Amino acid sequence: MDRQIVAPVQPARGALRPLGLDEVQITGGFWAGRQQVNGTVSIQHCDHWETRVGWIDNFRRAAAGTLPEGRTGREFSDSDVYKMVEAMAWEVGRTGDPVLEARIGELTALIGTVQEPDGYLNTRFGRPGQGARYSDLAWGHELYCYGHLLQAAVARLRTGHDDELVAIARRAADHVCEAFGPDGIAGVCGHAEIEVALVELARATGERRYLDQAALFVERRGHGTLPDIEFGREYYQDDVPVREATVLRGHSVRALYLAAGAIDLAVDTHDDALLAAVEQQVRTTLARRTYLTGGMGSHHQDEAFGDDYELPPDRAYCETCAGVGSVMVAWRLLLASGDTAWGDVVERALFNVVAVSPAQDGRSFFYTNPLHKRVPGEPAAPDEVSQRALARLRAPWFEVSCCPTNVARTVAQLAAYLATVSDDGVQLHQYAPARIVTRLGDGSDVGLEVRTRYPDEGTVTVRVTRTPAHAWELALRVPAWARGATVDGEAVDGPVARVRRVFAVGDEVTLRLPVRPRLTVPDDRVDAVRGCVAVEKGPVVLCVESTDLPDGLQVDEIRLDLTLPVVDDPQGAVAKGLRVQQTDDAWPYRDASGPLAATGEPFAMRLVPYHSWANRGPSTMRVWIPAG
Amino acid sequence: MDRQIVAPVQPARGALRPLGLDEVQITGGFWAGRQQVNGTVSIQHCDHWETRVGWIDNFRRAAAGTLPEGRTGREFSDSDVYKMVEAMAWEVGRTGDPVLEARIGELTALIGTVQEPDGYLNTRFGRPGQGARYSDLAWGHELYCYGHLLQAAVARLRTGHDDELVAIARRAADHVCEAFGPDGIAGVCGHAEIEVALVELARATGERRYLDQAALFVERRGHGTLPDIEFGREYYQDDVPVREATVLRGHSVRALYLAAGAIDLAVDTHDDALLAAVEQQVRTTLARRTYLTGGMGSHHQDEAFGDDYELPPDRAYCETCAGVGSVMVAWRLLLASGDTAWGDVVERALFNVVAVSPAQDGRSFFYTNPLHKRVPGEPAAPDEVSQRALARLRAPWFEVSCCPTNVARTVAQLAAYLATVSDDGVQLHQYAPARIVTRLGDGSDVGLEVRTRYPDEGTVTVRVTRTPAHAWELALRVPAWARGATVDGEAVDGPVARVRRVFAVGDEVTLRLPVRPRLTVPDDRVDAVRGCVAVEKGPVVLCVESTDLPDGLQVDEIRLDLTLPVVDDPQGAVAKGLRVQQTDDAWPYRDASGPLAATGEPFAMRLVPYHSWANRGPSTMRVWIPAG
Structure with a gap:
């Protein structure tokens, strides 16, 4: 080398x-x-x-x-x-x-x-x-x-x-x-x-x-x-x-x-x-x-x-x-x-x-x-x-x-x-504003500039700043959650978007990933979170933090109402929350024929990135939210 | 004294x-x-x-x-x-x-x-x-x-x-x-x-x-x-x-x-x-x-x-x-x-x-x-x-x-x-075949003989073997689960069955507790077993042990079908089990819009007392069973 x-x-x-x-x-x-x-x-x-x-x-x-x-x-x-x-x-x-x-x-x-x-x-x-x-x-x-x-x-x-x-x-x-x-x-x-x-x-x-x-x-x-x-x-x-x-x-x-x-x-x-x-x-x-x-x-x-x-x-x-x-x-x-x-x-x-x-x-x-x-x-x-x-x-x-x-x-x-190279191409693995100047395995010099607001938004624009005269491949990872991703407007099928051509300096390739809140459920065998949903947004797992709940509610008093969509929001997402009425303090196991816990008035429930939690003082928090 | x-x-x-x-x-x-x-x-x-x-x-x-x-x-x-x-x-x-x-x-x-x-x-x-x-x-x-x-x-x-x-x-x-x-x-x-x-x-x-x-x-x-x-x-x-x-x-x-x-x-x-x-x-x-x-x-x-x-x-x-x-x-x-x-x-x-x-x-x-x-x-x-x-x-x-x-x-x-005494009575707290000879607080001698097959069955017969000539009270604990209990054929309301009278030697009092399988669900806040049911029978918690499952099934591959009653059985109970089809080995969190895990052929699922488990060789076991 x-x-x-x-x-x-x-x-x-x-x-x-x-x-x-x-x-x-x-x-x-x-x-x-x-x-x-x-x-x-x-x-x-x-x-x-x-x-x-x-x-x-x-x-x-x-x-x-x-x-x-x-x-x-x-x-x-x-x-x-x-x-x-x-x-x-x-x-x-x-x-x-x-x-x-x-x-x-x-x-x-x-x-x-x-x-x-x-x-x-x-x-x-x-x-x-x-x-x-x-x-x-x-x-x-x-x-x-x-x-x-x-x-x-x-x-x-x-x-x-x-x-x-x-x-x-x-x-x-x-x-x-x-x-x-x-x-x-x-x-x-x-x-x-x-x-x-x-x-x-x-x-x-x-x-x-x-x-x-x-x-x-x-x-x-x-x-x-x-x-x-x-x-x-x-x-x-x-x-x-x-x-x-x-x-x-x-x-x-x-x-x-x-x-x-x-x-x-x-x-x-x-x-x-x-x-x-x-x-x-x-x-x-x-x-x-x-x-x-x-x-x-x-x-x-x-x-x-x-x-x-x-x-x-x-x-x-x-x-x-x-x-x-x-x-x-x-x-x-x-x-x-x-x-x-x-x-x-x-x-x-x-x-x-x-x-x-x-x-x-x-x-x-x-x-x-x-x-x-x-x-x-x-x-x-x-x-x-x-x-x-x-x-x-x-x-x-x-x-x-x-x-x-x-x-x-x-x-x-x-x-x-962020990136790797092969003989005839560059692979982008993580998306962040970045500057890349490298050499392909075939000895050609390649330069790229990445512009994106990822992970808050899903658009990733890659501008070619240096390129050989011959064709090479720009490969962009498409995360498994990103169904409906497009590259330069065309649907991507599979885990990689590949653009192979003769590039010119100034060429741009635009990947669009569907970064919006999505509901995730666990495998049946993950017993501890059965009956719960999580909200993810792009690569970021969201959570509910009591800091964001109304009226001093804690995270064990809520459910997520699945009948309404979870809405995108600059801070994360907003879902319809339900308050669970829990006033008793008795033996916590009851006859299955009895009534379910009642739910009260719905409220707008904010979800924030899990990586951001506990930066606003002590709170209760949960990623997996009971679906109700 | x-x-x-x-x-x-x-x-x-x-x-x-x-x-x-x-x-x-x-x-x-x-x-x-x-x-x-x-x-x-x-x-x-x-x-x-x-x-x-x-x-x-x-x-x-x-x-x-x-x-x-x-x-x-x-x-x-x-x-x-x-x-x-x-x-x-x-x-x-x-x-x-x-x-x-x-x-x-x-x-x-x-x-x-x-x-x-x-x-x-x-x-x-x-x-x-x-x-x-x-x-x-x-x-x-x-x-x-x-x-x-x-x-x-x-x-x-x-x-x-x-x-x-x-x-x-x-x-x-x-x-x-x-x-x-x-x-x-x-x-x-x-x-x-x-x-x-x-x-x-x-x-x-x-x-x-x-x-x-x-x-x-x-x-x-x-x-x-x-x-x-x-x-x-x-x-x-x-x-x-x-x-x-x-x-x-x-x-x-x-x-x-x-x-x-x-x-x-x-x-x-x-x-x-x-x-x-x-x-x-x-x-x-x-x-x-x-x-x-x-x-x-x-x-x-x-x-x-x-x-x-x-x-x-x-x-x-x-x-x-x-x-x-x-x-x-x-x-x-x-x-x-x-x-x-x-x-x-x-x-x-x-x-x-x-x-x-x-x-x-x-x-x-x-x-x-x-x-x-x-x-x-x-x-x-x-x-x-x-x-x-x-x-x-x-x-x-x-x-x-x-x-x-x-x-x-x-x-x-x-x-x-098993029992206590007060000034004017005897209280039975636990039910087992027993012989009791004691003295009330008022100095009277009392003798009792208890016959029962509890906890396998719910009938408890108390025979008076010694008694003063005046009235006293025999109090029998009625467990919280025992709705429909009777004493000498009469319905009991509340946590104690009280029989106060002048007893004669040879008198019998018969308590009947409804010892049969019952389904129990957890409070909404007991997150770890949400969506599951347990089967209890009298005071005994039952469980599923893989030893009793057909075809080498393990306890993470089953659900309990709530559409059919759980049937009493000398060994415990039998419920309708469902086999969950789990063949994949992929990321265990999926889009909520995807299909649920499929269930296969139903089977008779035996439940045995939790206290008896692991006496028949190594096994998997669970008390809380996913309801499906």
Whole structure:
């Protein structure tokens, strides 16, 4: 290749080639606003808190030789520093921010002082008074922490900085290959992450041994080397070998990170059987273990996927990090297969899991993302570490604070998920105002400018700003919900609108997607929301928030009247609501022959994007509304 | 009083006087069978396991001075030995079993050797290498363990043995009064239990200081002396003072034990405000936070009540011990108020929570009791301690094994819940073949013999075997579901059938309750089972178990056809089932305008008692069935 690669994911092969941040930029709209807040507020907010709670100081203490005294945070707190550096790296790649660049340098220098001569690097293990290195693979998270260090280094390499952080990461990766190689410890980390990171570092550096080590980790898992625990070995996917599993299971973030790593490995090693196995697991997970929002994880107790169709909206866990993980997985499957329908999965998780986590001001975050809130959350104090992510609204920081930095790194690299190229065309997967300048596989330069008010409106106009003289194909993803889509006025049949011709500079192609409120019902097997409907609008799941209900109504006192259409509205939609009369406080089960709960006067019921909820004070909320 | 008191609960006052095991015996039927298995198998099974896992040996090691080395079990394992001794004590009271009596003596001697001169008694704290006494009130469970020791001693006293166990318990109680009295540690135990035990020991011994100490503990709770934790202080009811709370919340067993203690305290101190507060909390809990089975607790993570109406059947926790706790609470409210409707609550929890826990052979137990099982459980190995209570069928023993001994002590004392007396009458609350010989408040001797096949059939015949010459009242509870009940052929209006007259020996009164299958629907706010029906038959909740479905159908593939009646059947009931055609494996949310899932050929769908499920091998099961 004749150009620098600046994409977060860069497979050795695949149906489609990802674009880097140098090739595509988001220039306005929903995600540009999110990137602006992320780059100017949220990343700094993370730095502030990691400083304040001492997770950065852990490195200083390690360097000073005073640990374990004074160490703060959980066993994996190093990883949050690395994830923040990764977010900074992508943000520097996006904007060139010199303050963030300087901060990366400071943090890199600090991290470097902690690395031991053989490459080992961790503030929690290996010193007198601490556990021995790798003495607790199940819970110690040492390899998980390396994984995020490697990802940060990959971000630096991919954004043009072959710097000290990369050197540190390479030493760490070399150490991992020594310690866990064919003659080393025959174990895996309780929390997958090193796998995906090693493959990406192999891609970014050309070091084959990192890929080989990732293969060892992927193949070792599922053979019961980790201890059996209350939740079973499926908690950390050590119950069944990766290539023999049929569905994602156990801790959802661990399962998704492992799946991403296995896909990367399968692609780069031409292991089609492994790729097909993981793809099938993900498809089954989407069919049976995924919320309407794209959220994953039904259990609080073990942060895990539940059984098939066990998808309670009120007890949904839907960890923000699982949303990030599902974007990672779906994007990799898209690149590998060329099946643009994976873009639907990416889009759903971005708008309805990743986007709901940060508050509009970028200074607080949801850790879990339930689809039904029965009791208004108690606001978290703005200067308090939240112990109680579950009972509260968004919180500024958590004792386990994986989500804020995960959102930060994802939002900073978001442009890379908009488009891909093939030998003779460009594929648009996500719609946002954007500028694209790239080169097709045949070497032709192509430039595009995208104008749209998506997701509020469904018109997407693509203007050609650079083109070769010969014909090429512009392919536009048509989401599964977009029945009746047109491109340049002609009906589109199927999941992709393809325009193949000789383009001239200034040519425009206009895709129209039917972005208007639509009613969605669940499969009969999703028991927890039987008899309910949801309203979606384009890629955005809507919800009812008590803030918008008249007369102090709460969301358990309403039904949605299906006899009238749901009307479009700039803020979302308006439906006909019915008030349910519920005045008794008796045994809540009654003879089936008795009367139904009566409904009172209808009212105009506003629905707003789920990603926007809880930005106007404590409220009750529901996505699935009883149909009545 | 001129007679020995052998009732497990003996308030200082109250509308009704409980009967002791010397006054009422179960002579046949459902519960006699359960008592037989309990007394000849389950109690011995508990002794076997407590020996095997070393929880009894902990006392031996303590006496030998070798602790903490070799100590096994959790911090509260002493309590399970005490609960087992309590079960043995009630069983000896019931049957006079000399082998159990001897075993109580052995265990008492062993326990006594561990008690320190000041009365302190615990195998987990206070020795070199262990935590200091009372250094961890939140999680240490020392007071909780005393509570169960005291309850065991009360059982001995109430069954005629003022023995060494009683002396040990009094020394322990005296120590608690010293250590936690007005000038002592101003704290409470993280797990309520000492409160109810101190009141009962005060009743059994006449020691007022135990009652005063219980009052201190009840009043101290709710003021935040325990640490704030991830689940909030409501986990151990330390968020709001007992008399200010509006509903039971947090860890369900803790909440129920505390409520039982607060009721006992309120009754014996004539504190009507406290009694009314707790009664209202329980009423609200029954209206909003209780499953159809009477089970309580919607959360696995914190073993807690959920929000109002958050009652998912598949993720129901419904811990067996919470069922025991709800029986304790409802029985106390019945005695205090004379409102026989509390007998409905006792009955529901007994038949549908307590009774489902033990396997028919008495050798394995459910810890949690969900109302919907989506995946067949994996059988627990008969000689293995279960780490994984949740994923498996009943297990012989658990790492946390509170439930088996709790069931054992409850079943052994069950006869005491059948009847009460007042000044001028006898009240029957639970229906089983029984023999009652008692004395009314006015001093008259009364004898009754109850014949019935309840709960399989609804006819209850009460024969008078002894009676004074003057008129008195026989009151028979009529459950809320029993519309159309008759007594001696006359329709009964209201929750009690009262027959007041001059009885002669040989007179019979016949109550007929309409025990036949009936359809039950949930309140609109119980979202998780919207659109479903349940079938109840008398006090027994029925369920569909895949074992009974044709052609290998699972319970997520069926609907119940409401157009045909549910037919009575000796095993339970038979309804018309419909098979739902579900062949796809795609995104499980679809446009509301699309077709409904099709239903196939109808079939005869057997329903069996929920308490009997999972005795015929692994199966899927559901109580709430989609109506179609």
